[in-house]
Every structure is written in structure tokens, then in C-alpha cells.
Amino acid sequence: MINHERVADNVFSFQSDVYAQVNAGVIAGPNWAVVIDTLAYPEETLAIREFVEQELKVPVRYVINTHYHADHSWGNVFFPGAFVISSALCRQLLAERGRPSLDEARRQNSSIFRQVRIVLPHLTFEKGEVGLIVGKKTLKMLPLPGHSADGIGVLVEEDRVLFSGDVMMPLPYLVDGNIDQMETSLRHMLKMGLENVIQGHGDIVLRGEIDGAIEDNLKYLAKLRKVAQDAGARRFPLDLLERVSVQSCGKSRVLIGGLAEDLHQRNLIAVYRFLFGKNPIGSEEVHEDDLDEDYEEYEDEDYEDEYEEAPIRVRDGYAEDEEEEGEEFERDEDTGVGFTTETDLEEEDFE
Numbered sequence: 186m187i188n189h190e191r192v193a194d195n196v197f198s199f200q201s202d203v204y205a206q207v208n209a210g211v212i213a214g215p216n217w218a219v220v221i222d223t224l225a226y227p228e229e230t231l232a233i234r235e236f237v238e239q240e241l242k243v244p245v246r247y248v249i250n251t252h253y254h255a256d257h258s259w260g261n262v263f264f265p266g267a268f269v270i271s272s273a274l275c276r277q278l279l280a281e282r283g284r285p286s287l288d289e290a291r292r293q294n295s296s297i298f299r300q301v302r303i304v305l306p307h308l309t310f311e312k313g314e315v316g317l318i319v320g321k322k323t324l325k326m327l328p329l330p331g332h333s334a335d336g337i338g339v340l341v342e343e344d345r346v347l348f349s350g351d352v353m354m355p356l357p358y359l360v361d362g363n364i365d366q367m368e369t370s371l372r373h374m375l376k377m378g379l380e381n382v383i384q385g386h387g388d389i390v391l392r393g394e395i396d397g398a399i400e401d402n403l404k405y406l407a408k409l410r411k412v413a414q415d416a417g418a419r420r421f422p423l424d425l426l427e428r429v430s431v432q433s434c435g436k437s438r439v440l441i442g443g444l445a446e447d448l449h450q451r452n453l454i455a456v457y458r459f460l461f462g463k464n465p466i467g468s469e470e471v472h473e474d475d476l477d478e479d480y481e482e483y484e485d486e487d488y489e490d491e492y493e494e495a496p497i498r499v500r501d502g503y504a505e506d507e508e509e510e511g512e513e514f515e516r517d518e519d520t521g522v523g524f525t526t527e528t529d530l531e532e533e534d535f536e
């Protein structure tokens with residue numbers, strides 16, 4: 186039986202133990218149920234369906250996708266009798282990027298994704314909010330972009346339980362997103378009067394912890410902005426970005442199954458790109474002969490002092506590995522979370 190928690194009457198959440206603590210939800214009425222997001226692997230998504238059909242003894246009539254990323258939408262195919270609902274942009278992005286991404290995943294891991302095909306949402310909305318009544322519960326779907334442009338949340342109004350999608354995670358992740366939008370979405374959540382937040386990944390956030398957790402993410406985003414701004418004033422911004430650890434930005438490195446440092450580095454580069462519209466360059470990319478004398482003046486000690494908690498990365502020895510990871514990341518950037526790449530990472534991390 187898959188890991189699940191009863192969040193409120195007829196409201197359940199499910200967490201993957203194999204892929205990045207990704208979450209899904211179920212809201213059940215007397216005659217049918219709604220699933221919010223599917224999980225990364227078919228067997229886990231099928232376990233949710235089995236739970237609904239065997240334990241709750243109702244069929245799944247609707248599946249809501251909070252956004253188009255693989256770990257939230259690729260399981261639509263396992264609910265053949267259900268209507269899939271999402272934002273209009275989610276449908277568009279899934280149509281454009283889902284199939285190429287699935288083809289790539291199949292090339293790397295053919296057996297797991299054999300039964301998967303991309304099922305596009307049947308019902309979509311452009312903006313504003315949409316209600317769906319399930320038994321005695323009212324689900325309100327509302328835009329929460331930032332992790333990706335198409336993001337929505339699902340609020341169970343009677344219980345003040347929010348399924349936030351990936352805009353809320355223990356460590357914000359911005360590579361396919363927009364820092365302005367994420368800040369706006371998080372500030373909106375602060376005003377919603379919530380009892381529980383089921384984040385896209387990670388543990389359920391309970392009432393007493395919600396404001397603190399959101400503020401903490403907002404602080405982290407502010408720190409990313411500051412570091413990217415500082416880097417922008419330097420000749421070799423990447424040198425600074427690579428030196429600023431996740432801990433020095435106020436987040437633990439053990440979050441998201443140990444992927445935090447890696448995701449954090451990608452965040453810094455994403456925010457730099459967002460602010461300056463280009464990739465940060467590092468001194469290693471520039472040929473020695475091209476360095477002129479004023480290079481020295483950028484080698485001041487200010488940043489070492491300010492970011493003293495940040496360990497300076499040892500570049501020798503694993504520079505090649507880093508490059509390889511970078512390449513995988515570039516290829517998967519369109520779909521946000523690098524699905525197959527991170528699947529491999531995860532399996533190691535969790536064992």
C-alpha cells in the first residue's frame with residue numbers, strides 16, 4: 186500500500202518514496218473521487234487508483250494537474266475513465282514538451298515508461314478561479330505560477346487545505362519558473378488562512394508552521410536575488426555564484442533527498458539569467474591570454490567575508506563530472522525537473 190495520510194475528512198495525500206518526495210492528493214465524494222496530480226512512476230500512480238477503488242470504493246472521475254511537469258502529469262493515462270483538468274497553459278506546455286520529453290525518458294529507461302503516454306487535459310481554464318463540487322467539499326482551482334508559468338493550486342475550501350503544486354517546496358525551484366511570480370504566489374498564500382499545505386514535494390506543512398515556511402522561502406528568494414545582483418557587478422559572475430552554498434542562503438543541504446545543493450546552484454543561475462537576460466560567465470571559460478590586468482581588482486575579499494559560510498568548491502578532480510551534470514541539465518531544462526537524470530540521482534540518494 187502506498188504511503189498516504191488522511192489530511193481531513195475524505196481528503197488524502199500521497200507521497201512517493203522513490204522520486205523526490207513528490208506528492209499527490211485525493212478528495213472523495215459519495216459516488217466518485219478527484220485525484221490531484223499523479224506521481225512520477227506508473228506503479229505509484231496505480232497504487233493511488235487502487236486505494237481509491239479498493240478502500241474508498243469509488244471511481245476516479247477527475248484528475249487535476251497542478252502543472253505540466255512529468256512527475257505531476259504523466260500518470261493521467263492510468264485514469265482512463267476520468268476527465269483531466271488544468272490551466273490552459275498547462276495543456277499547451279504538455280502538448281509541446283511532454284512527448285519529446287517522454288521519448289527521451291523512454292530512451293534512457295524504456296521499461297518503466299512503456300505504458301506511459303501523454304494524456305492532454307480535457308477541461309482547461311485561462312485565468313481566474315474554477316470550482317468543482319465533490320460531495321460536501323468545494324475545490325477551488327486558482328493560479329499559483331512561479332515554479333512554472335502554468336502552475337495552479339487546489340484549495341479545499343471547507344477544510345482550508347491547499348494542494349499548492351511546486352510553487353511551495355522545502356527548497357524553492359525556479360529553473361523553469363519566474364522569481365517575481367513565485368514571490369507573488371507565496372505572498373498570496375500568506376493571506377489565504379490555511380490549515381494545511383500539501384506542497385508539491387516534501388512534508389505536509391501544518392497550520393502553525395505555514396507562515397514561517399512561506400516567509401522562509403521568501404527570504405531564500407530574496408537572498409538569491411541579492412547574490413545574483415552582486416554577481417552581476419563582477420566580471421566573472423559565475424565564479425561568485427558557484428561559491429555561494431545553499432546553507433549560506435538559509436536552507437539545509439539535506440532537503441529534497443539530498444539534491445538541495447544541486448538545485449540551489451541551478452536556481453542561482455536561473456535568477457541571474459532572469460535579471461540579466463544572459464548566462465553568467467566564469468573565469469575558467471575565458472582563455473588566460475584574454476585576461477587583462479584589471480582582472481585583479483575583482484579578486485577582492487568582500488565576498489569571501491560576506492559568504493564566509495560558503496565553502497569554496499574544489500574544482501580540481503571533479504570538474505569533469507560537473508560538466509557532465511551540466512549537460513544533462515541543459516537538455517532537460519525545458520521540462521523543469523530533469524526527469525530521467527534526476528530519477529537516476531534519486532535512486533542512488535534514497536538507497
Ligand SMILES: [Zn+2]
Binds near residue numbers: 254256351522
Ligand atoms: Zn515536481
